[in-house]
Each structure stands twice: as C-alpha cells, then as structure tokens.
Amino acid sequence: MSKIxxxxxxxxxxxxxxxRRGFLxxxxxxxxxxxxxxxxxxxxxxxxxxxxxxxxVAISLNVNGKEQKLNVEPRVTLLDAxxxxxxxxxxxxxxxxxxxxxxxMIMNGxxxxxxxxxxxxxxxxxxxxxxxxGTPQKPHPVSTAFVNNDAQQCGYCTPGFVMAAKGFLDxxxxxxxxxxxxxxxxxxxxxxxxxxxxxxxxxxxxxxx
Amino acid sequence: MQAFEYASPSSLxxxxxxxxxxxxxxxxxxxxxxxxxxxxxxxxxxxxxxNIKGIKELGGIAKQGGGIRIGAVVTMDELASxxxxxxxxxxxxxxxxxxxSPQIRNMGTVGGDLCQRPRCWYFRQxxxxxxxxxxxxxxxxxxxxxxxxxxxxxxxxxxxxxxLGPALIALGAKLKVxxxxxxxxxxxxxxxxxxxxxxxxxTVLAANEIVTEIHVPAAKGIRNSTYEVRQKDALDWPLxxxxxxxxxxGNTVSKARIVLGHVGPTPVVAEEAARxxxxxxxxxxxxxxxxxxxxxxxxxxxxxxxxxxxxxxAVKRAVMQAAGVRA
Numbered sequence: 001m002s003k004i005x006x007x008x009x010x011x012x013x014x015x016x017x018x019x020r021r022g023f024l025x026x027x028x029x030x031x032x033x034x035x036x037x038x039x040x041x042x043x044x045x046x047x048x049x050x051x052x053x054x055x056x057v058a059i060s061l062n063v064n065g066k067e068q069k070l071n072v073e074p075r076v077t078l079l080d081a082x083x084x085x086x087x088x089x090x091x092x093x094x095x096x097x098x099x100x101x102x103x104x105m106i107m108n109g110x111x112x113x114x115x116x117x118x119x120x121x122x123x124x125x126x127x128x129x130x131x132x133x134g135t136p137q138k139p140h141p142v143s144t145a146f147v148n149n150d151a152q153q154c155g156y157c158t159p160g161f162v163m164a165a166k167g168f169l170d171x172x173x174x175x176x177x178x179x180x181x182x183x184x185x186x187x188x189x190x191x192x193x194x195x196x197x198x199x200x201x202x203x204x205x206x207x208x209x
Numbered sequence: 210m211q212a213f214e215y216a217s218p219s220s221l222x223x224x225x226x227x228x229x230x231x232x233x234x235x236x237x238x239x240x241x242x243x244x245x246x247x248x249x250x251x252x253x254x255x256x257x258x259x260n261i262k263g264i265k266e267l268g269g270i271a272k273q274g275g276g277i278r279i280g281a282v283v284t285m286d287e288l289a290s291x292x293x294x295x296x297x298x299x300x301x302x303x304x305x306x307x308x309x310s311p312q313i314r315n316m317g318t319v320g321g322d323l324c325q326r327p328r329c330w331y332f333r334q335x336x337x338x339x340x341x342x343x344x345x346x347x348x349x350x351x352x353x354x355x356x357x358x359x360x361x362x363x364x365x366x367x368x369x370x371x372x373l374g375p376a377l378i379a380l381g382a383k384l385k386v387x388x389x390x391x392x393x394x395x396x397x398x399x400x401x402x403x404x405x406x407x408x409x410x411x412t413v414l415a416a417n418e419i420v421t422e423i424h425v426p427a428a429k430g431i432r433n434s435t436y437e438v439r440q441k442d443a444l445d446w447p448l449x450x451x452x453x454x455x456x457x458x459g460n461t462v463s464k465a466r467i468v469l470g471h472v473g474p475t476p477v478v479a480e481e482a483a484r485x486x487x488x489x490x491x492x493x494x495x496x497x498x499x500x501x502x503x504x505x506x507x508x509x510x511x512x513x514x515x516x517x518x519x520x521x522x523a524v525k526r527a528v529m530q531a532a533g534v535r536a
Contacts, residue, residue, distance in 0.1 A: 051216045053212065053215050074212075097249065185311070
C-alpha cells in the first residue's frame with residue numbers, strides 16, 4: 001500500500017498539483033462535515049460527559065502555543081492528528097506502540113509518546129513538537145548540540161530524541177552521564193548513535209533554550 | 210484500531226454507569242499505554258472508551274489513617290517522585306522507577322499497572338490469554354516460552370505484567386474497587402487470579418468495575434525493597450522481580466513477606482522464602498538461602514529454566530537491600 005502511495009506522491013509532486021498531505025487533510029475535513037459531527041465549542045463542552053464519535057468530532061489542540069481547531073475521530077492519535085492534519089511531520093510514526101520514542105512530544109512539560117495519546121484526550125494541554133522549539137535559522141541548543149556531536153545518522157529517530165532530551169534537561173538541568181543514559185531510555189536508535197546523543201545532551205545541559 | 214465512542218465523565222458514578230457488564234463492549238482509558246496498543250492490534254475492540262482521568266477523586270497521593278492512599282490515576286512518574294513514599298515505601302518507589310521509560314511513566318497509571326493485560330506474545334497475536342491453537346492445544350509449553358511463567362497455574366502460562374502488584378502484596382495493601390452497586394475492598398493479594406478459560410481475566414475485577422484507590426498500611430519500621438532483573442537497561446519488561454517487606458526485632462527478622470513478580474500468571478507469594486528468614490539475622494548467606502527456597506517449587510518450561518537463577522538473585526538482592534546488608 002505504501003508503495004502505491006509513494007508512487008502517487010511522486011506523480012502528484014511532479015505535476016505540482018497537490019501534495020499527499022494536503023489531500024489527506026482535505027479528505028479529513030470533508031468526512032467530518034459529511035458526518036455532521038462538527039460542534040460549536042459550547043456544544044462540545046456540554047457533550048463532554050456524553051459519548052462522542054465514533055465519527056469525526058470537533059476538537060481543539062494547543063500545539064506550539066497555537067490553538068488549532070480540527071475534526072478527528074476519537075480513535076485518531078495525537079501523532080496522526082499532528083502529522084496528517086496539522087502538517088507537523090517532525091515527530092515520526094515508527095513502532096506506533098509506545099516503545100521506540102520516534103514520536104516523542106512534550107505535553108504539559110512532560111515527555112510522552114504521541115502515538116499512544118488520543119488527540120481528543122490531548123485537549124486543554126500544552127503540546128510541544130520539534131517544530132516548536134527553534135527554527136532552521138535559530139536552532140534550539142539541544143538541536144545544535146546534536147549537530148556538534150554527530151548525534152544522528154539516518155536521522156529518523158532524531159526529532160524524538162531531541163524532544164526527549166529537551167524534556168529531560170528541563171527537569172534535570174545538570175545531569176550526570178548515567179542520568180542522561182537513564183533519562184533517554186525511552187528512545188531507540190537503530191543506527192546506534194547513542195554515544196553521540198549522550199554527549200550532545202551533556203553539551204546542551206545548562207544552556208538556555 | 211476500530212472506531213469507538215468516547216466519553217470523558219467527571220464523576221465516578223457516571224463513569225461506572227457507562228461501562229457494560231460484559232467484557233469487550235466497553236473499556237476504561239486512563240494512561241492509555243496498554244489499552245491503545247491492544248486496540249491497534251484488534252485484541253481489544255470496545256465500542257466505547259471511557260476516559261477516567263477527568264475524575265478528580267481518582268487522583269492524588271495522601272497520608273490517611275496512618276497509611277497512605279494512592280488514587281488510581283496517579284501516574285508512575287508521580288508515584289516514583291512522591292516524597293510521601295520515598296523511604297517508608299521504598300519498594301513502591303523502586304518498582305515504579307523500574308517501569309519502562311520516562312514517556313510511559315508520565316502517562317501510565319497505578320490502576321493501569323494493576324489491570325494491564327499480559328505481554329505474552331501468543332496473547333498479543335490473538336491466541337487468547339491461555340494461548341491455544343484451533344484444536345485446543347496449548348502453544349506455550351511446546352512453543353517459544355523463554356519469557357513465560359516458571360510458576361504456571363493450570364493452563365495459564367503467561368506472566369502477570371504488573372510491577373506494583375508484588376510490592377503492594379508484600380506491604381499488605383488493599384484496593385478499593387467501585388462498581389454499579391457501590392464500593393468493595395479487595396486485598397492486593399486477592400486481586401490477581403489465573404484465568405481458567407480463554408475469555409477469563411487476570412484479575413477479580415468485573416467488566417463494569419474500576420479500581421479507584423489503593424490503601425497501603427503504615428510501613429514505618431518495615432524494611433521493604435524491590436529488586437528487578439531485566440535484559441536491557443532501558444525500556445524493557447522485567448524477567449524476574451522480588452518485593453520484600455521485613456518486620457524487624459533488633460537485628461532479627463520477626464516477620465517476612467516475599468512476593469515474586471513476572472514469574473507466574475499472578476504475583477507469587479514465596480512463603481518458604483519468607484520462613485527461611487524469620488527468627489534470623491539477615492546475612493548474604495541467609496539471603497541466598499531465601500532465594501533458593503523461593504524457587505524450590507518452580508516448574509520451568511523448556512525455554513525458561515534460566516529464570517530460576519534470576520529469581521534466586523532477585524530475592525537475594527531484594528532481601529539484602531531491604532535489610533541494608535552489603536555483599
């Protein structure tokens with residue numbers, strides 16, 4: 001299935017017609033409207049105790065300081081909502097079972113696996129993704145330290161690692177090497193860049209970001 | 210995962226009212242670290258998910274009646290970092306710290322640790338909790354069983370996944386369970402049970418009941434500790450754990466409780482290991498004896514005999530850690 005999608009993606013990209021992501025996002029909104037489940041904010045609040053779904057429901061997420069309105073089925077995870085509807089594709093979907101860490105985001109100051117949080121359940125929380133902690137022009141000190149210490153190879157786990165490192169350093173500004181090792185224990189890297197990652201975290205420790 | 214209705218009630222009464230009396234129809238969502246994975250694998254396909262995190266009375270850790278009350282939706286991170294538990298309830302802090310990763314500890318809850326389903330790979334592949342093929346043959350004893358029980362019970366070969374269970378049993382904790390007809394109290398030791406049929410469950414909880422709080426009696430002067438053995442340093446399930454609680458009279462153990470985790474379909478109370486300590490002064494040699502006694506009645510499978518030694522070591526180190534004895 002993914003092969004077909006990738007081929008489609010290539011074709012559409014070549015034509016410059018529309019991106020796969022833009023298409024998915026459009027489809028999501030359309031099905032929400034068809035389901036007739038778009039509620040006003042007041043209605044949504046009143047219906048809190050009553051069951052919502054299984055069709056799409058209107059929710060509001062605070063991502064990187066911005067309140068975003070979207071329509072999702074209750075089964076949609078925070079990760080999929082961010083990637084497929086909000087164009088925030090930094091967090092990666094790898095194991096999708098809360099074991100690899102590639103989807104790590106920070107929610108109310110704590111690191112979480114976004115693949116194992118329902119988007120509907122993330123309402124009212126402050127969500128921070130890799131896109132929200134610096135820009136290519138002015139990267140976050142943790143990102144800079146990753147570059148300085150060669151802390152990535154293929155790069156697929158890197159956004160999750162950077163978020164896990166940021167979340168860890170926010171709570172432990174002056175960690176020891178062993179604390180770094182344990183603190184980043186929730187993230188896997190198949191290329192085996194762990195040594196570089198730990199050095200990067202120690203370098204970034206104490207720098208404001 | 211299959212589409213479902215979602216509700217987030219603010220009262221316990223409402224939440225219980227939303228749960229079906231038969232398993233599979235509805236499910237409780239707290240941390241979500243287990244139920245969402247089960248749903249993605251279609252092992253659980255509830256029509257309705259009831260989020261209980263918005264129910265205020267289910268949160269909080271507080272002193273109560275000499276002991277401590279822990280709300281069911283307290284996260285592992287809150288438990289591990291609570292100053293109320295540190296020291297007096299070291300075995301609970303240690304058990305919580307051992308759980309998975311920071312990301313899991315930030316979401317996973319105390320109630321969820323007690324109610325999570327087994328990690329048995331046959332169960333997670335859809336062969337049921339007793340892991341049988343279409344003809345009713347047990348898959349575990351003849352299959353890949355290196356992470357399974359060395360204390361199987363009946364047809365149940367999986368291991369209880371709970372990390373807090375053994376420590377709570379050792380400390381004599383009681384669970385408050387709320388259902389449609391009100392509250393009931395269940396001793397932690399009575400909470401876990403080995404299912405006898407494919408649709409059986411690993412706890413005495415009914416489908417429309419929720420674990421609401423945990424009461425741990427005062428543990429001042431009771432030396433307690435948890436020791437965990439696992440394959441990887443990070444993000445791994447334990448292979449064997451031991452939680453011990455020692456009541457001391459001077460240097461002598463007057464009463465001991467030793468409970469093993471991840472070696473049977475329920476936490477295993479190791480009475481003979483406890484008896485090996487009682488009336489004696491803890492030394493490294495005595496702790497070794499307790500470890501040996503703990504597995505005297507074990508029945509390892511074809512691929513998990515190595516767990517015997519890990520369990521002996523877990524008991525020995527937990528006893529020494531609790532008693533403050535160095536090797």
